[in-house]
Amino acid sequence: MEIILDRDGSACVWCGRPFEGLVAATTEHLVPRVKGGPSWLENEVAACRRCNRDRGHTTPGEWLEECERRGWRPERSIVVRTLESLEAAIAARGGLRRARRYVDSQLRRLRS
Ligand SMILES: [Zn+2]
Numbered sequence: 001m002e003i004i005l006d007r008d009g010s011a012c013v014w015c016g017r018p019f020e021g022l023v024a025a026t027t028e029h030l031v032p033r034v035k036g037g038p039s040w041l042e043n044e045v046a047a048c049r050r051c052n053r054d055r056g057h058t059t060p061g062e063w064l065e066e067c068e069r070r071g072w073r074p075e076r077s078i079v080v081r082t083l084e085s086l087e088a089a090i091a092a093r094g095g096l097r098r099a100r101r102y103v104d105s106q107l108r109r110l111r112s
Pocket of ligand 1: 012013014015016017047048049050051052
């Protein structure tokens with residue numbers, strides 16, 4: 001968790017609320033485990049408990065749009081950067097065919 005907060009800053013990647021008081025940091029998988037996402041740092045962002053729970057298995061692209069619809073300011077650039085580093089990590093380590101497809105489709109969506 002410390003590594004992720006150092007990398008991304010000490011606020012929820014989805015709603016932007018700083019982690020303090022009642023807003024607790026949780027580790028969230030961009031590619032959900034049920035979609036083949038690995039438990040690697042490259043697949044993890046820091047999210048508050050509420051966003052982690054509310055997102056469920058929604059894709060990062062859909063959830064970013066939902067956050068914006070709610071008037072929040074999600075850190076789109078951190079999501080894209082993390083997906084890009086996951087794409088590179090999968091390419092280097094091999095395997096994870098399902099996660100790779102998921103990342104590719106999300107990056108296409110987020111870059112369009
Ligand atoms: Zn949040």
